[in-house]
Amino acid sequence: MSTQVIMAQALLGLNVGVFYAMLSLGLAVIFGLLNIINFAHGAMYMLGAFIALIGYSMLEEWFGISMEIGFWPSLIVAPLFVGILGVIIERTMLKRLYELDHIYGLLLTFGITLILQGLFSNYFNVSGTPYPGQPESLSGVLNLGFMYFPTYRLFAIVFSIVVCFATWYVIEHTRLGSRLRAGVENPQLTQAFGLNVPLMITLTFGFGCALAGLAGVLAAPIYSVSPLMGADLIIVVFAVVVIGGMGSIMGAILSGLALGLVEGLTKVIYPPAASTVIFFLMVLVLLFRPAGLFGKEK
Amino acid sequence: MFNETHLNLNIKHTLKGIVGAVSLLSLAAAPAFAADGKLSDDKVKIGVLSDMSGVYKSLEGPGAVIAAKMAIEDFGGKVLGKNIEIISADHQNKPDIGASTAREWIDSKQVDMITALDNSSVGLAVQGLASDKKTITMNTGAGTTALTEEQCSKYGIHYVYDTHALPVGTATAIVNNGGKKWFFITADYAFGHSLQDNTSKVVKDLGGEVVGNVNAPLGTNDFSSYLLQAQSSGADVIGLANAGQDTVNAIKQANQFQIVQSGQKLAGMLVFITDIQSMGLDIAQGLQFTTAFVWNQDDEAEKWSREFFKRHGAMPTMVQAGVYSSVSNYLAAVKAAGTDDSDAVRKQLGEMKLNDMFVKNGEILSNGLMLHDMYLVEAKKPGESKEEWDLLNVVSKIPAKDAYIPLAESACALAK
Amino acid sequence: MMINRILWIVMLVAGLTAPFFAYPVFVMDLLCFALFACAFNLLLGYVGLLSFGHAAFFGAAAYITGYVIKAWGFPPLLGIVTGAAFSMVLGVAFGYLAIRRQGIYFAMITLALAQIIYFMALQMPFTGGENGLQGIPRGELFGFINLNDSLTMYYFVFAIFLTGFCIIYRTIHSPFGEVLQAIRENEARALSLGYDVDRFKLQAFVISATMAGLAGATKAVVFQFAALTNAHWQTSGEVILMTLVGGLGTVFGPVVGALAVGSLSHELGSFGSWVQVILGTIFVICVLTFRRGIVGELERIFSKR
DSSP: OOOHHHHHHHHHHHHHHHHHHHHHHHHHHHHHHHOOOTTHHHHHHHHHHHHHHHHHHHHIIIIIOOOOOOHHHHHHHHHHHHHHHHHHHHHHHHGGTTTSSHHHHHHHHHHHHHHHHHHHHHHHHHHHHOTTOOOOOSEEEEEEEEEEEEHHHHHHHHHHHHHHHHHHHHHSSSSHHHHHHHHHHHHHHHHHHOOOHHHHHHHHHHHHHHHHHHHHHHHHHOOBBBBBHHHHHHHHHHHHHHHHHHSSSHHHHHHHHHHHHHHHHHHHHHHGTTTTHHHHHHHHHHHHOOOSSSSSOO | OGEEEEGTTTTTHEEEEEEEHHHHHHHHHHHGGGSSSOOGGGSSSEEEOOOOSTTTTTTTTHHHHHHHHHHHHHSSSSEETTEEEEEEEEOOOOOHHHHHHHHHHHSSSSEEEEOOSSHHHHHHHHHHHHHHHEEEEOOSSSOOGGTTTOOOOTTTTESSOOOOOHHHHHHHHHHHHTTOOEEEEEEESSSHHHHOOOOOOHHHHHTTTEEEEEEEEEOSOOOOHHHHHHHHHSSSSSEEEOOOHHHHHHHHHHHTTTTTTOOEEEEEESSSHHHHHHOOHHHHOEEEEEOOOOOOHHHHHHHHHHHHHHHHHHHHOOOHHHHHHHHHHHHHHHHHSSOOOOOHHHHHHHHBBBOSSSSBBBETTTTTEEEEOOOEEEEEOGGGGGGGOEEEEEEEEEEEHHHHHOOOOOOOTOOO | OOHHHHHHHHHHHHHHHHHHSSSSHHHHHHHHHHHHHHHHHHHHHHTTOOOSSSSSHHOOOOOOOHHHHHOOOOHHHHHHHHHHHHHHHHHHHHHHHHHTTTTTHHHHHHHHHHHHHEEEEEEGGGGGGGGGGOOOOEEETTTETTTTTTTHHHHHHHHHHHHHHHHHHHTSSSHHHHHHHHHHHHHHHHHHHTTTTHHHHHHHHHHHHHHHEEEEHHHHHHHHOHHHHHHHHHHHHHHHHHHHHTTTTTTSSHHHHHHHHHHHHHHGGTTTTTTHHHHHHHHHHHHHOOTHHHHHHHHHHHHHH
């Protein structure tokens, strides 16, 4: 096995890993404040990709608006849309469930996933529609020495990592973040200090969803845009979250990246195990460190 | 159906219901064969079971339903004085869903013949089930040779192409042009494996070698890691033993990773005109593959295809044209036999010479194989194309006897 | 409980006469899902554990049953028992891992574990991968009752359903079942009363897995097919919906839910993906405003009188 092949597969693994990282980061942020697992996170990712696709090539056909939202504006528009949808879902539905067992939140978001998936399956091929709006400036190919790598993919990797670490920085090192963390630690006390905790919760949920939407836009030019793209991913991300543990933002990012790499390398060493290796790692972690690698035992 | 209304039943209702249901059941069960040589349940019903939502949607799917409807219209809408009906469903590429749909169609919806059946797993499952229930299947969409070989059956007909016929043209041409070392990216189910095996045989017989393979799940979005494996294998040719959207994705991504530019050749073992259209000639030009039908191969085909285009918005693939042909010939056989009894119709089909816009001098052998000529074609250069769907040049004709497994060598017990 | 008595009678009468009203194979399918939902309900409704991976037991048992019948020539009943037994073993393993965490973690872990089974079913040679395990012979019950007749097969399936249902019913209405409900209400309290909570949870998990396996094994014989769909996470989701619609933590809820959801998806089959949208909407409505489910609401109305 040449190092060349290993390097190439590792880079492709990292390519997948950044999506794991962005999604598990969003899940972790939401979980931190709301204590619910957002099953619809995968659907939000899919939605992000579809908004980019529709904005680029279907506005005219569907809505009679002769306009084209390119890739760069999509990076803002799509997460915004998805974030607003998240806010609506939180305000109108999730809010009613906070008093109940947290599994109801999971069930609700599962239902929302089915609705979104079903809706898009009606209008789009389940095996994917190519996204035609990849910017010209990123359409080239880079010679990395060990392989030719499409410029766009490299851009997606770098961009996602930057977003992840920026989020981490805001939460861990700014005043906004410290308030957020205070809200997590002790909602009553924080409220007593005059902070609007319910608003924080809503915005956090919206932000988490927006992150997933952003990941979706980034994924659109690489994978075809498909109604099932989120569902396939979210289950792996759940395992990533269990492995990383829910305690830390950095944990979510690092375990996402690392597990993408592991999966990529498994494709070189023993391809049939590539789709299950993360789940097996989860079993190991559960056996020896049930709280997850970065989680705190309660 | 069994729903809440039946949950609050009273005794009277129940008795009435039982009497009614028993008479209904006897109606449904009795006329599987029409003893008096007429039509069962006073109509002929064609089932189109296809992928309506997934990887193979554009190559068969809703277009197959349109083709079947056109066949019924051209036949006059009636056979032996009775109506011809059509029913369609999505098998979602899941053999269990396909089989249970077919089971219900035959058991309680009086379907007489099932066609389309793209996806070999579904095709095998449905053919097996339908044959147990003495129902004819005319498979236009699936590729595996098992349909007429190991798992052949008396009522199963394989109509358009198979995985033996595909590499005969394509692989031979490529090996003879110097592509000796092959690596396969294979769709991981019945069809892909069968296509890979048959192609390997052709390659090896011509003195080539197979240096490796990798299995990719049906409906893979990202082929990059498989392509890199293929690249590092040092093969001259990367054989794509897959179909539909999978083939399109693989070829496009190979382009992104500069695989072709780095000196390897891609060989799509099963390519449809819709794939070429969706890739665009810039990427596809020069790609050689084997097909049973080109929409502008002659005037008759072109006339029909343009009519199809009006209704479907795309030119017909070989399997869609095959659906038209199979339905037409089935109806002709029903008419000639004077009944829709499966044994009589199957016998009739075996004796007919098939001639229409799709096939010339075709015949259906005892193992269910429809024997007909195939074509080796090549995607045009962008400059050569005269209209949107003018995409292919015919390189050569592959005579039926070279394309298909001879009856004498068939592993099917019915072959004689 | 008046309502329960009525439902018993309705279920028996409807079950015995159903094949005369409806397409028997379809009713058999509903019965398998009804048993599956009952098994799932034992865990969520009576212990408060949400398993998002129950399709693993349903699907794995189908494969094992199909394989032993087809390849080793097991008679149908023994084949089904073998499949269910396999799910039991699988239940021990999954349960042991999953009960280490609670609440939504439990759900995510069961989901992830079930994905392992799904991918194994996709890749192991004996399952036939995407092709599935086809052509499983129905065979002859006790060596002389031919199951290829749909009516005979139906009553065989109905008998299996009743057996499974009674086992679950007995489990719920036993001292063991009462401890389970105590754990659901307040785990800490049950613990402080000296109950080995984890052991009880594991036992409940294993019973539930076995019954889910029984349902899956039976389905394989009915359709003569074991396929990936059975082990897919969407099947896990479907069974949750059935239980929720029928009534969480009620004995008959899952049966009613399975009939309702099953008939609905069957009737709406021609609407394609809209079925998913409708099911999703029902899901959301149930979670938001109809948490008792059909039978739960009926019970409430009857107990008021």
